[in-house]
Amino acid sequence: MTTPPPTPPRDRLRELLDAVLDEESSSLDAMAGAAYSSPFHFSRSVAAGAGEPPVSLRRRVLLERAAWRLGRGASVTEVAFEAGYDSIDGFARAYSRAFGHPPGATAAGAPHRLPAPNGVHFHPPMHLWISEGGSATAGHEVLELQVHHDVADTRALLERAALLPTEVVANHSHPGQVVLDWDGPEESVDAVLRAIVWAKEVWLAAIEGDDQPAQVRREVPELLDHHDEVAARWLAMVRSAESAGTWGDRVVDALCDPPESFVLGGIVTHVLTFSAHRRLLVRAMLRDAGVPADAGDPLEWIARRSTPSP
Numbered sequence: 008m009t010t011p012p013p014t015p016p017r018d019r020l021r022e023l024l025d026a027v028l029d030e031e032s033s034s035l036d037a038m039a040g041a042a043y044s045s046p047f048h049f050s051r052s053v054a055a056g057a058g059e060p061p062v063s064l065r066r067r068v069l070l071e072r073a074a075w076r077l078g079r080g081a082s083v084t085e086v087a088f089e090a091g092y093d094s095i096d097g098f099a100r101a102y103s104r105a106f107g108h109p110p111g112a113t114a115a116g117a118p119h120r121l122p123a124p125n126g127v128h129f130h131p132p133m134h135l136w137i138s139e140g141g142s143a144t145a146g147h148e149v150l151e152l153q154v155h156h157d158v159a160d161t162r163a164l165l166e167r168a169a170l171l172p173t174e175v176v177a178n179h180s181h182p183g184q185v186v187l188d189w190d191g192p193e194e195s196v197d198a199v200l201r202a203i204v205w206a207k208e209v210w211l212a213a214i215e216g217d218d219q220p221a222q223v224r225r226e227v228p229e230l231l232d233h234h235d236e237v238a239a240r241w242l243a244m245v246r247s248a249e250s251a252g253t254w255g256d257r258v259v260d261a262l263c264d265p266p267e268s269f270v271l272g273g274i275v276t277h278v279l280t281f282s283a284h285r286r287l288l289v290r291a292m293l294r295d296a297g298v299p300a301d302a303g304d305p306l307e308w309i310a311r312r313s314t315p316s317p
């Protein structure tokens with residue numbers, strides 16, 4: 008019996024923000040009702056999660072939307088009522104206090120964001136943008152997410168495959184399937200999984216100056232343990248390259264005939280690209296065999312990581 012994919016965790020802060028910004032939520036009572044909460048508890052939850060009282064948050068985001076709409080040619084009257092104001096004069100006073108000029112003086116394409124304690128802003132045309140604040144490490148954080156998701160998702164697939172009958176994982180259900188010519192056919196689930204681990208192992212040998220490792224056919228439970236060993240070395244290599252700033256260095260791979268040189272950053276990009284492709288292939292092959300499989304979405308993985316355990 009197979010286990011269905013896990014249900015993504017609730018994003019409670021997003022639900023609260025939705026209640027704050029719902030078109031029908033013109034009052035605190037309406038916001039709280041949309042979130043199935045009491046006004047007191049709702050206000051406290053939003054303030055704790057967003058660092059801003061719900062009424063102030065709604066008023067600011069709607070003023071940001073109003074500024075964006077005015078900058079695209081909407082009339083002051085139209086925008087005032089969209090923002091929830093009962094009169095144009097009331098809207099004009101609030102807008103002038105927030106932006107330092109009356110709504111009629113808003114230039115085309117003018118910036119529409121106001122200072123915010125939480126990074127929550129209106130994002131055109133009808134969305135929110137939640138800024139975490141830029142930093143010099145932003146690129147590093149994106150790479151870290153990609154590398155760690157790749158390793159974690161590969162392990163999840165191996166764990167899943169270890170619980171399935173041999174006839175599912177070892178069946179050559181996709182004859183002639185080739186991802187990269189030099190790797191040969193990958194016609195079964197376990198062959199594709201082996202290729203994911205093997206790619207990291209071979210490139211690590213080139214980077215570390217080792218001989219090409221022997222390609223050993225491992226059953227999935229053993230492959231899972233081997234993956235953990237290879238993944239630890241792979242993560243250590245990525246951390247070392249990031250720390251030393253050596254992404255532009257070249258690796259001369261004498262295992263190629265003739266020898267070739269590869270940029271270190273390009274190697275990691277190559278591995279991530281084809282690992283992602285193979286992980287999606289495994290999921291498609293499982294579905295073809297009647298085994299439910301999730302989408303492998305990094306967004307769901309990040310949400311699970313950031314959701315505290317009960």
